[in-house]
Amino acid sequence: MITYAIAITNKNSTGLLLVLTEYELEALFLSLKIASVAVIFSLPLGIGCAWLLARRQFWGKSLLDGLIHLPLVLLHRWLLVIYC
Numbered sequence: 001m002i003t004y005a006i007a008i009t010n011k012n013s014t015g016l017l018l019v020l021t022e023y024e025l026e027a028l029f030l031s032l033k034i035a036s037v038a039v040i041f042s043l044p045l046g047i048g049c050a051w052l053l054a055r056r057q058f059w060g061k062s063l064l065d066g067l068i069h070l071p072l073v074l075l076h077r078w079l080l081v082i083y084c
Helices: 022-055 061-083
Strands: 003-009 015-021
Touching: 015 022, 022 061
Parallel strands: none
Antiparallel strands: 003 015
16 A cells, blocks of 8 residues: 655645545545536536526526525524534
């Protein structure tokens, strides 16, 4: 098993040394790859919805706005239910 050392430093050259195995490094790169693909595919949809909600008046605008904001509201409610 091969281990890799990654040093993360700041301006004062004090930093954190991460020691990662080959499997951990592969998992890290896979996570970065999946996150970048998700951003690439969701960004045009998000920009389009934002433009539509900001610039146009149409039937069902408040419904679309509610559906977009629903995950933001429900996440906090579920966290309160789970951890309280």
